[in-house]
Amino acid sequence: xxxxxxxxxxxxxxxxxxxxxxxxxxxxxxxxxxxxxxxxxxxxxxxxxxxxxxxxxxxxxxxxxxxxxxxxxxxxxxxxxxxxxxxxxxxxxxxxxxxxxxxxxxxxxxxxxxxx
Amino acid sequence: xxxxxxxxxxxxxxxxxxxxxxxxxxxxxxxxxxxxxxxxxxxxxxxxxxxxxxxxxxxxxxxxxxxxxxxxxxxxxxxxxxxxxxxxxxxxxxxxxxxxxxxxxxxxx
Numbered sequence: 001x002x003x004x005x006x007x008x009x010x011x012x013x014x015x016x017x018x019x020x021x022x023x024x025x026x027x028x029x030x031x032x033x034x035x036x037x038x039x040x041x042x043x044x045x046x047x048x049x050x051x052x053x054x055x056x057x058x059x060x061x062x063x064x065x066x067x068x069x070x071x072x073x074x075x076x077x078x079x080x081x082x083x084x085x086x087x088x089x090x091x092x093x094x095x096x097x098x099x100x101x102x103x104x105x106x107x108x109x110x111x112x113x114x115x116x
Numbered sequence: 117x118x119x120x121x122x123x124x125x126x127x128x129x130x131x132x133x134x135x136x137x138x139x140x141x142x143x144x145x146x147x148x149x150x151x152x153x154x155x156x157x158x159x160x161x162x163x164x165x166x167x168x169x170x171x172x173x174x175x176x177x178x179x180x181x182x183x184x185x186x187x188x189x190x191x192x193x194x195x196x197x198x199x200x201x202x203x204x205x206x207x208x209x210x211x212x213x214x215x216x217x218x219x220x221x222x223x224x225x
Contacts, residue, residue: 034213041220043216049212093158095158104147104161105161110158112156
């Protein structure tokens with residue numbers, strides 16, 4: 001069964017709305033979670049690394065005030081797209097890794113975000 | 117930064133044929149991973165490789181961790197229509213994972 005749950009799977013909302021996406025590790029503790037963005041027919045683009053109890057580390061070019069990440073517990077990280085605009089429309093995917101860093105990441109099913 | 121070269125970019129094959137794809141890097145990785153992504157879903161882990169030279173199978177899938185730790189390949193034998201999707205390699209090292217650009221596989225019945 002799924003080890004990482006991502007919610008919601010699809011969001012359609014008006015421009016200017018803030019959208020929160022949740023990522024939960026279901027049967028393991030994840031000190032590190034990752035947030036990716038994927039455009040059609042392209043690879044995964046790492047946006048940020050979310051560490052439990054500390055500030056997220058953002059990749060170059062990713063606006064931290066635009067994409068707010070909170071990792072308040074060992075099983076939950078959230079990504080909030082603030083004041084979303086049509087150019088923020090994309091497929092957002094989270095992943096989580098178990099406590100030992102050599103364990104592979106497990107991915108959520110992704111969230112398709114459409115901003116009208 | 118670390119980069120992976122994944123090839124081929126896409127493949128169109130007939131059902132029953134074998135498939136081979138690979139990833140190479142100028143950097144050394146501690147772990148090589150292969151994922152499959154279907155439309156509208158997140159990637160699903162297929163095979164994880166942890167040691168140089170390791171050869172691992174998962175059903176019709178076989179993957180190897182290159183001796184130099186800079187490359188890996190994935191083979192799919194006797195392909196079937198449900199093998200369609202995008203296959204990603206990922207190298208893990210220095211605390212982060214780097215993904216290839218993916219190989220899109222189309223299988224014609």
